[in-house]
Amino acid sequence: MKLVTISGPPSSGKTAVLVNVIKSLRASGLRTGAVKYDCLATDDDALFRSLGIPVQTGLSGNLCPDHYFVSNIEECLKWGISLNLDLLVSESAGLCNRCSPHIKGVLAVCVIDNLMGVTTPKKIGPMLKFADIVVITKGDIVSQAEREVFAFQVRRANAKARIMHVNGITGQGASELTSLFLKAPETECLDGGILRFSMPAALCSYCLGETKIGMEHQLGNVKRIKIKQEQP
Amino acid sequence: MIEILEKKIGHLTAEFPPLTGFFSDYGITFNDLHATLGDSLDLLPEEIYEDMGIDREKLLENLDGFLQRITLSEIDEMPSVSDITIIGGHDKSGKLEQVELTLVRGSITSIVGPTGSGKSRLLADIEWMAQNDTPTGRTIRVNGKQPDPELRFSLEYKLVAQLSQNMNFVMDATVADFVFMHAESRMINTIDTIVTDIIVQANLLAGEPFTAQTPLTALSGGQSRALMIADTAFLSSSPVVLIDEIENAGIDRKKALSLLVRREKIVLMATHDPILALMAEQRLIIKNGGIHKIIPTTTREKENLFQLEEFDNKLLALRTRLRSGELIEAL
Numbered sequence: 329m330k331l332v333t334i335s336g337p338p339s340s341g342k343t344a345v346l347v348n349v350i351k352s353l354r355a356s357g358l359r360t361g362a363v364k365y366d367c368l369a370t371d372d373d374a375l376f377r378s379l380g381i382p383v384q385t386g387l388s389g390n391l392c393p394d395h396y397f398v399s400n401i402e403e404c405l406k407w408g409i410s411l412n413l414d415l416l417v418s419e420s421a422g423l424c425n426r427c428s429p430h431i432k433g434v435l436a437v438c439v440i441d442n443l444m445g446v447t448t449p450k451k452i453g454p455m456l457k458f459a460d461i462v463v464i465t466k467g468d469i470v471s472q473a474e475r476e477v478f479a480f481q482v483r484r485a486n487a488k489a490r491i492m493h494v495n496g497i498t499g500q501g502a503s504e505l506t507s508l509f510l511k512a513p514e515t516e517c518l519d520g521g522i523l524r525f526s527m528p529a530a531l532c533s534y535c536l537g538e539t540k541i542g543m544e545h546q547l548g549n550v551k552r553i554k555i556k557q558e559q560p
Numbered sequence: 561m562i563e564i565l566e567k568k569i570g571h572l573t574a575e576f577p578p579l580t581g582f583f584s585d586y587g588i589t590f591n592d593l594h595a596t597l598g599d600s601l602d603l604l605p606e607e608i609y610e611d612m613g614i615d616r617e618k619l620l621e622n623l624d625g626f627l628q629r630i631t632l633s634e635i636d637e638m639p640s641v642s643d644i645t646i647i648g649g650h651d652k653s654g655k656l657e658q659v660e661l662t663l664v665r666g667s668i669t670s671i672v673g674p675t676g677s678g679k680s681r682l683l684a685d686i687e688w689m690a691q692n693d694t695p696t697g698r699t700i701r702v703n704g705k706q707p708d709p710e711l712r713f714s715l716e717y718k719l720v721a722q723l724s725q726n727m728n729f730v731m732d733a734t735v736a737d738f739v740f741m742h743a744e745s746r747m748i749n750t751i752d753t754i755v756t757d758i759i760v761q762a763n764l765l766a767g768e769p770f771t772a773q774t775p776l777t778a779l780s781g782g783q784s785r786a787l788m789i790a791d792t793a794f795l796s797s798s799p800v801v802l803i804d805e806i807e808n809a810g811i812d813r814k815k816a817l818s819l820l821v822r823r824e825k826i827v828l829m830a831t832h833d834p835i836l837a838l839m840a841e842q843r844l845i846i847k848n849g850g851i852h853k854i855i856p857t858t859t860r861e862k863e864n865l866f867q868l869e870e871f872d873n874k875l876l877a878l879r880t881r882l883r884s885g886e887l888i889e890a891l
Contacts, residue, residue, distance in 0.1 A: 355695075428613065445731070446731065450586070453612070453613025453614070454613045468724065468726060469730075470729070470730050471727050473788065474729065476745060483715055484582065484622065487622040488625065491713065491715060500680055503694060504694075525613065525614075529610075
């Protein structure tokens with residue numbers, strides 16, 4: 329079975345892009361399934377199900393969605409294989425821009441949109457910088473020039489990725505993206521697999537439920553802001 | 561790549577000034593200008609890489625890609641496009657499209673057909689340089705030949721630039737700053753001249769003038785469209801320009817089209833406005849996902865165009881009168 333990981337900031341159009349890709353995969357007779365990782369709530373499972381494909385939903389709740397993803401992706405892979413799927417897409421929301429859900433040897437896609445502003449690509453970490461394909465959406469509502477500048481900034485943040493423009497509403501570009509999904513490598517097992525980059529670090533007292541503010545309550549992996557003194 | 565690692569930071573940034581910006585994007589500033597790039601990168605603590613969300617290898621890969629662009633080697637290799645040929649596939653019912661249509665630089669073709677008839681798909685086929693591998697089965701040739709499939713993913717070699725009624729500027733910048741940024745991303749040497757040219761040309765197209773210091777988001781619909789067209793004419797590397805219905809207010813459409821033609825663009829225009837449609841040399845009738853017919857604009861139609869423009873001018877004059885507070889009792 330082929331596995332594809334899709335990530336991207338909230339509301340960038342991941343699901344809209346995937347819906348179009350799934351339609352196009354279905355048209356070519358392939359059995360596709362989807363896993364949606366989200367944080368608090370999602371309606372996207374119903375959307376995927378309405379396309380007639382099997383879906384799993386994972387809500388990370390108060391855990392880092394990225395860590396939740398990596399602890400559960402193997403189980404989801406097994407589920408997909410047990411259903412004899414040809415391709416499984418795993419969609420996860422990139423909440424902190426430092427997310428890093430991509431796995432070595434598994435096709436990695438990042439979805440970002442033109443409305444985020446030209447400085448955004450450099451502010452997005454591994455989910456963009458280590459992706460194989462960067463999909464740019466919402467190109468139909470900004471100017472050609474802004475699209476070109478934005479794509480240039482993406483290129484600066486990730487020199488080797490394929491950059492694709494897809495319109496999540498009309499589906500323009502989706503069949504082209506699908507042709508790249510079809511070239512994804514086969515993934516039969518993730519045991520022993522390696523993330524392309526380390527995930528955001530955690531483990532401080534606040535991870536464990538601390539709510540009080542103050543030095544004495546801060547334990548574990550704590551990082552300090554460097555306050556710069558303005559010269560008078 | 562290895563040579564670059566052995567160069568001193570001070571020399572590198574003097575040779576390629578944009579490099580300073582490249583590194584500062586990653587939050588890296590080098591203090592010792594006499595140290596080599598390789599040594600400086602080795603000295604960066606692991607923690608910094610972790611915070612940046614990138615490792616040394618990937619950073620060097622991006623640096624290599626960036627250098628290739630600023631040294632223009634990538635752009636030099638791009639073949640120039642003199643014409644594009646669309647070889648028909650089939651419509652939605654599988655009926656063959658009996659078409660082999662070559663579009664040359666500096667020509668205008670209009671595309672007509674109801675919503676959902678397949679206008680966007682035609683454009684997408686051109687943009688993707690379809691090789692009988694899209695739902696329509698069409699094939700696109702560039703300069704009469706099959707294009708290198710890798711070019712599909714090149715940023716410099718996008719065949720189609722698009723311009724539609726729904727597009728707006730969303731960036732928080734002045735007109736001049738923005739056009740400058742666009743020119744910079746295209747690695748153009750004569751940035752200042754081109755910025756001035758674009759603003760002058762855009763003002764010739766726009767009904768109401770704007771300056772270099774006007775914020776992008778304060779431009780009216782017509783002014784935005786005018787700037788988009790002038791910018792595309794001068795700065796877009798794409799040989800094909802697709803225009804999706806430009807409104808008749810606040811922009812001189814005739815001048816806009818002639819600017820694009822002067823800049824040797826292949827203009828495709830999805831429109832149901834008779835004036836725009838007749839300005840084209842030919843029009844493609846799209847039906848059920850296929851090119852149903854190609855109609856060259858007839859001499860009679862061209863004569864009618866003259867009359868249509870008179871109607872149009874009358875309407876525009878009424879608009880101006882309305883704006884200046886006159887009564888419209890006498891036409």
